[in-house]
Amino acid sequence: MGFFSSFTGTLSLVLSCLYLCVVAESGYAVVERLNDVPDGWIKGSAPLPSQPMRLHLALHQENAHGFEQRVVDLSTPGHPDYGRHMKRSDIRDSVRPSDQALDSVLFWLTSKDIPYETLDVHGNWITFTVPLYQAEALLETRFHNFYNTETGATVIRTLEYSVPEEVYPYVHLVQPTTRFGRLVSQAEMPQFKPTAATFEELSANCSSTITPDCLRELYGVYDTEADPDPRNRLGVSGFLDQYARYGDFHDFMQLYAPNRTDTNFTVVSINGGLNLQNASRSSSEASLDIQYAAALAYNSFATYYTTGGRGPAVPNVGESDESESTNEPYLEQLHYLLDLPDEELPAVLTTSYGEDEQTVPESYSNATCNLFAQLGARGVSVIFSSGDSGVGESCITNDGTNRTRFQPTFPASCPFVTSVGGTYGIKPEKAIGFSGGGFSERFARPQYQDESVGRYLEELGDRWDGLYNRNGRGIPDVAAQAANFLVVDKGNIIKIGGTSASGPAFAAIISRLNAVRLEEKMPRLGFLNPWLYSLNQTGFTDIVDAGSIGCRSGPGPQVPYASWNATKATMADLRSLVSELHNALNQKQPDAANNLMSRAKRTLLLQNALIPTPSTSPEVIALAREILELGALASIRQTDAPTFTRYYQQLQPFYDLERDSSNPGNVDFKTSQRSKITGLYMLLLLSMGDSTTFHTVLEGLVEEASLKGHSVxxxxxxxxxxxxxxxxxxxxxxxxxxxxxxxxxxxxxxxxxxxxxxxxxxxxxxxxxxxxxxxxxxxxxxxxxxxxxxxxxxxxxxxxxxxxxxxxxxxxxxxxxxxxxxxxxxxxxxxxxxxxxxxxxxxxxxx
Known part of the structure; x- marks a missing residue:
């Protein structure tokens, strides 16, 4: 298991919603408003007035900070309250709004012809279902269908909503209204589409593919003698029509966990979540999560929580509607779990879904994070995958300024969940490039992270300043293997990866620890993070090789070498990377070349060799120049002119040394490809019609050649x-x-x-x-x-x-x-x- 001692700056400048106390209609005040339709969405037609809307209304807590501090206290080893988890009744009393607030809001709702008996009150939340026309009248708004241009999904949303002025001070949010965030299965990210495992992969060792036995050996997970205990439920979240199939589960157990063939799991439906055992579509995420969680845990009561988060209609037998409609999966799941009796709660809940933090309204992320804290207070270890976009995909803010910023993933960025990043390799285990991480823009750094993050920031210095929130909650907290997992889905053995694999593996290990603790009459671990950081890496491996990258897609500029968990590189590393780069280019392997270039540039950055200085050794200068030249050639072969131009510009300080006849430091330029790179740049300028820059470059070459008695x-x-x-x-x-x-x-x-x-x-x-x-x-x-x-x-x-x-x-x-x-x-x-x-x-x- 890898403990990330370093964190990257990941910041999304996000205020999806502007919270404005302005009058909408007479006697109404705007609660939330979006300036415009979020990127990636198109406003469509009006929905049917009779469309049912299930709304979640949150009231302001009277002392949210005090409650969250109490959760930290009872989760911190050495504190007098450590392990004294709260009961359901305690939680409800702690988060209950004032009587005046609750009475005022209930009176408003019932006065709008919503029957009192249909209002579901839990803590500071009220949930109810009304027709769309009634929701519009209630919130002084108009709902529309909005279409996601990437997925084709349809949601019913609005750009603003209001409540009467007399209840405005009490209402924190009403959702789903302005929440356009797109829940994503990490295993379903484009780079991790499941592929059929080849014969060679099926027979390969743990350095090529991962099975439960590989993880047991790597992390020292061996069978214990703890008896089954119903208090040690291991929960696995299921959203987006992902169905855990019993047949696939038993096939997997027979193949990869033969000592667990008597293990099974139960399915619990939340908000109409389906349990389609014969659905034609892939359920690779569900298969990955439930199979590895159950195979690695010991005598746990595995439960798959399938939560409905799409439209209620099922047009064809065995298939669900693709439109997401009005439902809100996170809130449905959280309210269901928090309403359970204490003895029915899972001890561990692992979730492999997330979305960019900046795409979620801040009121929603704050309220949802508080619900995760409530689970932690009741002894539930809430675990989330950290995401599979490194420090962000496009790294462009969606607040209208289009600034370059790192982007973390929510809910992994919530300080009351444990965020699990990804690694690969065995000896050594390394940070994998796609592993999500950085710093939250929404949530301040919790006290339990101060020492670890403080050390990292001190080492980081001013690198990435302006691209992340130095005071934010850092993610991930831990890491585990995240690539080349073998899974059974629809009867086939497939290979899959992502931090979706890391989360369930780590959750299973926590479940094992809980089994031992319960056997010893100790409480469950509950909220993990204060305990994890108090261990000071005891029982963990500090992952110091490689790191995460990002900012490589979308309309925004690339952020060079965006990464975290930097390592100290050696000359041998540089020479090895140069050799591997040559091989990747010669064999026309662009993906391999891109990955190698990311590693090479990080290594150069750590050697302070991206720009040659008098203190840089001649050998490092020569290797740095060669790496950048190979990057330029790789970009040409991928017809990526902007990237080639950046490499050309980065090479100029090295070529300035070559032009210097005195050549201080005696740098070897025998392998320099300066003429070739320069000629290619001139050809690119011609194709762009930039004759001015072309002649500027040419004049410099003519002058240099004449001084040497040559012709260009x-x-x-x-x-x-x-x-x-x-x-x-x-x-x-x-x-x-x-x-x-x-x-x-x-x-x-x-x-x-x-x-x-x-x-x-x-x-x-x-x-x-x-x-x-x-x-x-x-x-x-x-x-x-x-x-x-x-x-x-x-x-x-x-x-x-x-x-x-x-x-x-x-x-x-x-x-x-x-x-x-x-x-x-x-x-x-x-x-x-x-x-x-x-x-x-x-x-x-x-x-």
Missing amino acids: EDDPYIKYPVELERNLMEGSYDKVWRETNSERVPSEDFALFSNVLVGTIRSEIADCSEKAYPSLPISNAKNLLFLESEGAVIEFAQQRGWVLRDGRIYFPVEPEAAARSEKDILVASGTIIENAIGYARELETIV
């Missing part, structure tokens, strides 16, 4: 883009075409950017053709556009939106084009004829 065209890597630029200035497109298809192309990498350049020229000719002609024969267009066949012309025409009819291409006529004089058209036609058609005919003759 002595270098084939530089001569190639110079010759192309010369042809472009002449308008000799046919020569450009011939040059890009000749043996004079210096390397395969140049051919990639050459194709981009030809595409740019083709687009310019197409633009000019649209202005010059009403139509052209397809055969002429083939030559004009430097295309290989008429089929290619047709495909290009369709992409441009041109009309194809009777063997001709008809260009769209814009209003301003229709008003042009005949003289203007002749001028444009002359330009085309002069610069292109003649060359096209010449090219046809050559071909």
Whole structure:
């Protein structure tokens, strides 16, 4: 089991909702308001007025801080109250709002024709179901269907809601209303789509695939003699139509836990959650969670809590509706569990779902986190996977400012849950790149983390300043294996990964500890974190190799080397990484190259070698330059021009050393690919039409070459883009075409950017053709556009939106084009004829 002694700064600048005490209608005040429809959602039609809405209304607690401090006290070893868990009645008394608040809100609801007997009051929450038209009148709002552009899911939500001024001081939130967060199964993330296990993987050892036996051996999990105890229930959360199948479970036990073949689990339905044993869709998340939790635990009463969080309709037998409709799965599950008698609560609850913290209204995350604290107070260890996006996917805030910030995952960021990150490998065990982590923007750092996080921040210094909340709750708390787990789903053995695997494995170990404690007449562990941090890593392995990355997708800029849990690197590490990078590029393995580059750049960062300094050793400078050059080449082969440009810019300080004839430090430049990288950059500038920067680079090269008595065209890597630029200035497109298809192309990498350049020229000719002609024969267009066949012309025409009819291409006529004089058209036609058609005919003759 790995204990992350370091945390990354992960901050989502998120205030999804603005809490405004402004008057909406006469006598009403706005509780929550969104400035705009959240990213990734589209506002649709109005739902049916009769659509049932199940609403959860939270009232402000009178002393929420005092209650949460009490939870920490009874969970902290050495405190007089340690292990004295609260009863259900104690919790209700502690969180109950004032009589005035409760009476005022109940009077308001019943005055709006909601029968008192339909109001479910638990602590400071009131739950009720009303038709949509009644909910709209109650909250002075209008609901709409909203569609998620990524998943196609539909939810019924609003952008603001209000309550009467006389109850406004008491109402904390009403949901689901403005909550657009998208609950995600970590095992269903795109990078972890389950795949069928190959024969080699089925017979591989623990360094390639993970089974329960591998985890037992790695973490020293051996059978104990504790008797079964109904107080030691092991709960597994199920959402999003994930069904735990008994058949798959027993097949898995026979294969990978033969000493557990008599083990079984029960299914508990919450809010209409289904238990479809023959559903056609994959349930890989449910299979992973229940199979590993039960296989690793000992004599636990495993329970799968299937919670309905989608629409109530089931249109076809055995299948559920894909629309999420109005339900709120977290609140439904939490209220159900907190209403259970003390003896029926699970001792451990593991959940492998989460969402970006910034996508959840702050009032909702605070209220939900308080419910997790209530479970902890009653002796439940609440465990969440930390997420599978590193420090964030796009790392762009959704508050309208579009700032670059790290993004943590909720509910893992709640200080009253235990967040489990991911590792891989055996000797040594390393932090896996996708493992979620960082610092919460919403929740302050709890006292139990002060010492560990303080040490980390002191070592971190000012790195990542402005990208995370230094005062936030750090995640993850612990880590476990998270890759290449073998699972049985729908009768097939599949391979799957993610922190979805880490959470259930850690939960099973806590369940084992509880079994021993109960046998010894000790209380269950309950809320774990104060105890975990008090151990000062005793019983844990400090994971110091590798780290998490992120900020690699979406519209925002990449944050270089975004990671945490940094390691001290050696020269051997650098040399090994360079060798592996060469192999990955030679074997055309882009994913492997990207992963290696992330590791290499972290290593350079730790060596302070990203920018050469007088104190940097010559060998490190040479290796750093070579790594960045390999990164530049890898980006070209993935046609990623922005990344290539960043690498080119990072390489300039190294190339400045190469230009320095005195070469202080005697750095070896024999392996330098400066000419090749520079030539590729010049070719990229041509394809972008940036002649100004092209000539700036060229002038510097000419000056440098003249000082050495050379010509820039002595270098084939530089001569190639110079010759192309010369042809472009002449308008000799046919020569450009011939040059890009000749043996004079210096390397395969140049051919990639050459194709981009030809595409740019083709687009310019197409633009000019649209202005010059009403139509052209397809055969002429083939030559004009430097295309290989008429089929290619047709495909290009369709992409441009041109009309194809009777063997001709008809260009769209814009209003301003229709008003042009005949003289203007002749001028444009002359330009085309002069610069292109003649060359096209010449090219046809050559071909």
